[in-house]
Amino acid sequence: MNAIRVIAARELNAYFATPLAYVFLVIYLILIGTFTFYLGGFYERGQADLIPFFNFHPWLYLFLVPAISMRLWSEERKSGSIELLMTLPITMGEAVLGKFLAAWCFVGVALALTFPIWLTVNYLGDPDNGVILTAYVGSFLMAGAFLAIGACISAANRNQVVAFIITVAVCFAFLLSGVELVLDFFVAWAPQWLIDSVAGLSFLTHFNALSNGVLDLRDILYFLLVIAAWLYANAVVLDMKKAG
Amino acid sequence: MIKANALTKRYGPLTAVDNVSFSVQPGEVLGFLGPNGAGKSTTMRMFSGFVEPTSGDAEICGYSIKRHPPDAKRCLGYLPEGAPSYGEMTPRAFLEFIARVRGMSGVERRRRTEQVVEQLHIDNVFDQSIDTLSKGFKRRVGIAQAILHDPPVLIMDEPTDGLDPNQKHEVRELIRSMSRDKIIVISTHILEEVEAVCNRSIIIASGRIVVDETPESLINRSRFHNAVTIRFARTAELADIRDAIGRLDDIDHVEIDEKFRSLTAFPTENAMVLTAISDLAAAQDWPVEQLHMESGRLDEVFRSITAPEVPA
Numbered sequence: 001m002n003a004i005r006v007i008a009a010r011e012l013n014a015y016f017a018t019p020l021a022y023v024f025l026v027i028y029l030i031l032i033g034t035f036t037f038y039l040g041g042f043y044e045r046g047q048a049d050l051i052p053f054f055n056f057h058p059w060l061y062l063f064l065v066p067a068i069s070m071r072l073w074s075e076e077r078k079s080g081s082i083e084l085l086m087t088l089p090i091t092m093g094e095a096v097l098g099k100f101l102a103a104w105c106f107v108g109v110a111l112a113l114t115f116p117i118w119l120t121v122n123y124l125g126d127p128d129n130g131v132i133l134t135a136y137v138g139s140f141l142m143a144g145a146f147l148a149i150g151a152c153i154s155a156a157n158r159n160q161v162v163a164f165i166i167t168v169a170v171c172f173a174f175l176l177s178g179v180e181l182v183l184d185f186f187v188a189w190a191p192q193w194l195i196d197s198v199a200g201l202s203f204l205t206h207f208n209a210l211s212n213g214v215l216d217l218r219d220i221l222y223f224l225l226v227i228a229a230w231l232y233a234n235a236v237v238l239d240m241k242k243a244g
Numbered sequence: 245m246i247k248a249n250a251l252t253k254r255y256g257p258l259t260a261v262d263n264v265s266f267s268v269q270p271g272e273v274l275g276f277l278g279p280n281g282a283g284k285s286t287t288m289r290m291f292s293g294f295v296e297p298t299s300g301d302a303e304i305c306g307y308s309i310k311r312h313p314p315d316a317k318r319c320l321g322y323l324p325e326g327a328p329s330y331g332e333m334t335p336r337a338f339l340e341f342i343a344r345v346r347g348m349s350g351v352e353r354r355r356r357t358e359q360v361v362e363q364l365h366i367d368n369v370f371d372q373s374i375d376t377l378s379k380g381f382k383r384r385v386g387i388a389q390a391i392l393h394d395p396p397v398l399i400m401d402e403p404t405d406g407l408d409p410n411q412k413h414e415v416r417e418l419i420r421s422m423s424r425d426k427i428i429v430i431s432t433h434i435l436e437e438v439e440a441v442c443n444r445s446i447i448i449a450s451g452r453i454v455v456d457e458t459p460e461s462l463i464n465r466s467r468f469h470n471a472v473t474i475r476f477a478r479t480a481e482l483a484d485i486r487d488a489i490g491r492l493d494d495i496d497h498v499e500i501d502e503k504f505r506s507l508t509a510f511p512t513e514n515a516m517v518l519t520a521i522s523d524l525a526a527a528q529d530w531p532v533e534q535l536h537m538e539s540g541r542l543d544e545v546f547r548s549i550t551a552p553e554v555p556a
Contacts, residue, residue: 006344010330017332017373080328084389087292087324088345089317243296244255 003090007098015106028110048125054135054211061146066167069150072099074160092235100151107143131213138210141223146171148230155237178202250300253286260286262451273423275442276431279550283451284431285325288401292322304397321395327386331375335366335385346393360388379406397427416441435542449550466540472521475506475534492520
């Protein structure tokens, strides 16, 4: 437990030691603001909710979260510091979890910094803050799922750019697995249960439920399971590299 | 005690380390020698738990690195090849991170940090980011990290690589000062280092141990062991002198080096011929500029062992 905390703290500090963290935060906040007010028509809708705000989260995460996760293991591998980390008296699980939690915390900070938009909507009207809170939880969980995918792919690649591109592709597939674009690939040949399973994997479906204020345990569990599965895969990838 | 039990590592068809077994006792400083790619680093990495052996096992303080990795790693201070660290951190933050991961208490952390900073002279760069440090300082930060928790076992992959002669000397002094009660394993391809700090040397070639003995006996394998070299002031009749020395007892053969106006007399098995030769030189009144006994050349032994097809 101690080791997880120490590793996470180091990793989180590493984000802020380079301009990456600040560049990320600024771009994230500018984009989310622009999307909400211009594309989402926040004012024009005349409704006291944050639906236009949360609708853009999956799409922003698709490109911004891989930018955070890509360096998690690739950089350690490239600089050789992974040899240092892996020879410290910690378990593989502690290393994987510590790094993941640091990245998740960082995304949490970015998400928390969107609070002015919540203040705005409360100033302008009388929104259902329960719905907003649920949507924030959903957004945070979805970001975690993206990060876990990215962490695993980062562990498999020494090159950060390659890790970024593969992560975006895999996240895109997960995001859209509920829409026709992806399902059409399966409709022609796959049995119905497989199509249903693929559709059920969609981040979008689960996130939309949460962002509409429906606090369903199954959606939360879904994201937690996705995170757990990808982190487990992350540890397996590292073990495989160790066995060479 | 540390122990390698038939350690083997295969990468596909390539066998990097082949059935390597040895054990090291406290007080021993083991020098790992071998040409590049011989399997030195791979062997050390298997001890550190970074690389998993294909078969066999390594034991540190009684803990198997396969079955009880965290316990084994707690006993071990390890300096990876190239002394990697987190470049964006300062040595202060880096050492604190290492101490915390290793679960050291606040008091102990401060005491040990102070100690290693003094031992390795990194106080001047303590608050500079590691990325901006010279190779020598980076190496020393790496060593500081390895000895921070005062481990009973210390494994260092090329600890003096990239240091200047003064720094090399300091690191060797440090290793010597720690060697009394610790087990220290270093790899190097600087042969004089083995002579300077190690009391045992293992030469590894193509993944196998080919020699395991003290550096002294390694040197004694040299054909130069106990040979006598004489250098002359001006062009003396080297050929005549060679014949004269060759007639002495216990001389196997004599070689001439025209360029340095010197000749080297090789004795038969372990014979001491220095006195006989110097007496002869005095009696014949040769213009001798220098006369000394060779102590054996480690690099020549190394070459003859690891590359037998190339004549030494």
